[in-house]
Amino acid sequence: MRKKRLLIVLCTYVALLLSFTACTYDYFEDETNYMVFVPEVLERTVSDCRIMVYDEAGTLVNARYAAAPWEKDARMNIGQFCFRLPPGGYKVYCYTNTDSLLFVEPESLETSAFRLKENSFGVLGYAQPSDVFFQKLTPTISEAGYLYTDTLCAERYTGRITVRFKDFPGDVSSIDKVQLSAVCAPTTQFLKNDTLTSCLTENDVMFHLDKLPLQQTPGILEVDHRYLPTVDDGKVLRLTFTFFDSSGGVVNTLPVEVSERNTGVPLRLLHGKRLIIEIDSYTVVKISVVGWDEDIESGDTDME
Structure with a gap:
């Protein structure tokens, strides 16, 4: 290729x-x-x-x-x-x-920026970015x-976060859709700052609802979403996954904080990178930082 x-x-x-x-x-x-x-x-x-x-x-x-x-x-x-x-x-x-982005105030580099568009699910929040x-x-x-x-x-430019649930607390076979609510997710990028993002408000939420992806590994439930790069501002990106069955009933709701396991310090998602968070039942057991198309085995950083 x-x-x-x-x-x-x-x-x-x-x-x-x-x-x-x-x-x-x-x-x-x-x-x-x-x-x-x-x-x-x-x-x-x-x-x-x-x-x-x-x-x-x-x-x-x-x-x-x-x-x-x-x-x-x-x-x-x-x-x-x-x-x-x-x-x-x-x-x-x-x-x-850039179809997922809204460019604003382009006349001056001091104010020129793009931000995520509002989601189309009828819920207050911003849409998942495209692969920019x-x-x-x-x-x-x-x-x-x-x-x-x-x-x-x-x-x-875009980063991604993959969450893998082992021993998922619920009937995986009944899951039809997964909903993501990401609090403190970056929503705005000033052009002059390259990849240092910001939020319009302190509690910006990125929201996404879609079919559960086809699962590749037996015994592991995996979800994967795209995000704007995060910044080192002391705020923890808080993800909440809600899993629905085909009738719309909730199978389970699981919160995940994007932070170091032992210290609680927020983890940054850099542009073009991938965070892989492994969870056994309700407990985070491993976090890895790898390239966009890499997996844990070939990753450059492993946070045990």
């Missing part, structure tokens, strides 16, 4: 170079002098892409947004997000898969009549 993607990017680069030499007029007809190439748009592996350009004073000078099915703009259709910028230094914020990727670029435009190009190499 990696080799295939590298081949696609290489072929795209060749096509870009040919277009620059053979069709320069097409690009500079509108005085385009800065372009962000997004391979994921070309490959159709993301749902949307948003790029916001701020000057040295922190003022939004340009922005581009495109979403599937991508037909509205010929250049963005092949992953080319083009801008005309005066000479100077810039901060360029790039995000993909991001990158901040810092180009300097200095030469007139020259096309500066950056290629997006985005990293995963």
